[in-house]
Amino acid sequence: MALKHIITALLLINFFIPAASRAQGTNPDSIDTFVSGMMQRKSIPALQMAVVRQGKIIKLKTYGTANLENNIPATDKSIFSINSITKAFTGVAVMQLAEEGKLKVTDPLSMYLDSLPAAWQKITLQQVLTHISGLPDVLDENEQVMGNGSEKLALQKVGAMPMEFNTGDKFSYNQTGYVLIGKIITKLSGMHFTKFIEERQFKVAGMPLTRFGDSYDVVPNSAGAYTMTKLVDGQFVRNKKPGISYIQFPLFFRTAAGILSTAGDMGNWVIALKTGKLLKNEASIKTMWTPAVLNNGNIGGFNSLTNGYALGWPTVTRPDHPAVGPVGGGRSAVFIYLKDDLSIVVLTNLNGGNPDRFIDEIAGYYIPDMHEANGFGLSPNLKKLRGILLKQNFKNAEAIAAGLKKKDASFTLPESELNGWGYQLLSQKKPNEALAVFTLNTALYPNSANAFDSYGEALEFAGEKDKAVVSYKKSLQLNADNKNAAERIKALSEKQ
CATH class of the missing domain: 1.25.40.10 (Tetratricopeptide repeat domain)
Incomplete structure (x- = not known):
């Protein structure tokens, strides 16, 4: 690790810089100081945070600049893309249908979808939701959705590809299964899966600013999307300042990514989930949050932190303060601490802001033994x-x-x-x-x-x-x- 990066971190993470943070409200507390320093360190233009305890949002704060081009400050109504956190909404939708007796997560895909390739037919809903299916990925080598926006063409292309591995052998992040799950939700609910999620989650939880969309859509109060990397001569190079990031999600892909929201709305969603408004049975939540077990008896996930994956929900499986932690686009994260009355939402508009890497430290301001300085982690x-x-x-x-x-x-x-x-x-x-x-x-x-x-x-x-x-x-x-x-x-x- 280069020394200059350490020095920068030390200088910026410990001091509050008002001009850079523009935190909404007055009298910044120690969390504001930490968050503002982290934003400086990572060059995050804007950040929204919601903290949930005892069934209420006890802290809702917005920092920074939503639109760098016009120097527009972010507010609590600024809308952020949550990218793959969308998968957690898909997991809830599947469990809602399960509670209605319309499906079982152990059912094979072929029970609901016709004309699947032979190798796909015995794969279960649970296996695609947890990324252990071995299906070929509908994203190409450039991370673009196949088919140029056509669901039919995308499925034809990916359907002609061989399996990547034997089902259950390993965890491998994969979008194809979520496209298939979208088709199943639409078929069993009697409405398009986006409408089902809007009706059964957005409206029920009280999420008035939340919607489906992407960079193409004109979204009032959008916080936009920025990146520190630029493609130069076929290689990604890190810049010193953020540039605009642009991405589109075809409609059929939006079980995997495509929700735009605010930290306040996401906080309400967490509360609705934990108070039985979205899922009636505790057993449903337990099933949804249980990480998949591989054929070798282990669990698999993204990294040493989000080290497991359940039904649309990455899991933070550890002895102390375990959590479920949906993450999206390297820019947003929601951690629900399973043994603590604490949930934290952090949304940013920087791809590579990676709030999942510092959200535990925010939790430490409410649960002191979770601070790195106290040996946590x-x-x-x-x-x-x-x-x-x-x-x-x-x-x-x-x-x-x-x-x-x-x-x-x-x-x-x-x-x-x-x-x-x-x-x-x-x-x-x-x-x-x-x-x-x-x-x-x-x-x-x-x-x-x-x-x-x-x-x-x-x-x-x-x-x-x-x-x-x-x-x-x-x-x-x-x-x-x-x-x-x-x-x-x-x-x-x-x-x-």
Whole structure:
């Protein structure tokens, strides 16, 4: 990780910058400070947030600029695309039909759809909703929906393709199944699936500003869409400032993506879901939020955070504060904490804003043990190590780790986990503690160029430039292609 990115994060994440945030209302609290800093760090133009507790929205806040071209501030009525969070609405729609006895999620697709390819016919609704079907994807290599807007042509093309893997073998994010689910909802409900979702969810939950749409539509109070990447000579290059992002979703694709909403409306939707207005039976919600189990007995998901996937709902499966967490377009997220009376909606207008990566930290302002600074998010082994290091002021880390390993042969400290924790400590302005962790990482992984590169950055940040150069040189010896180490050695040498 480049040092300049760490410094930027440290400077911006801890200070409130009113001109950049334009938070609606007065007297910013600590959450506003955190959110505004994160927006600065990630170059997010606008952000809406809703916090739900005890069946009410207890915080509704909007920050930043909805329209960069005309410098229009965002308000609580600004409308954001929620992209693939739409899939969670589709999951609710399927469970509503299940409660009416019109389908079972274990039913095969062929029970409701004719003329499916032979390899598709035994695949169940549950398997397509959880992305373990193995179906070929209706998105092409350029992430465009096949068929040029024609549902018939899209299904013909994808239907002629081979299965990607045996059903249930792995998790692989796939849009084809959602197109098929849309056809089933339309058939069983007697109305187009968009109308069914509007009638049974938008209207029931109290979501007056929510609608289906995309970049083509003229939407009053639209927050638009921006991106930090640009296609140059066939490769995506990151820019220093946001540019306009444009995307269209064909009507038949809108079970997968296509809903536009506000944080307030989404908060009302969460409340309606949790209070039985959308689904009557608790068992329905339990089914909808249970992640699929693969053929090998594991669950699969996007990453180590959203590590499972249920019926349209990514899951955050973990011992402490588990959640379901629909995410959309790398720009929006809704986390419902299953064991806590807390739900958080964060919508942004930046593809790549990735609020799912900092929504737990927002939760920490309501549940203090969820703050990264209190060790939340660390693996069980890192928590053990942290507990002892805190008592000894982060001294003798190598000996402590060895002692834990001696007591328990299964005790391991993966390089990537130590590295990530070290950077967390740097971001928390704890350079001495970070140095102890990075030093331990180089001791445990003496042949890792990355470990010495990160150690060099921590030393440089702490002002120990000579030692930093030594560490960078070690990293370069281990990996001659390490550009960051070479650049930092050159920069530090020129300063002397």
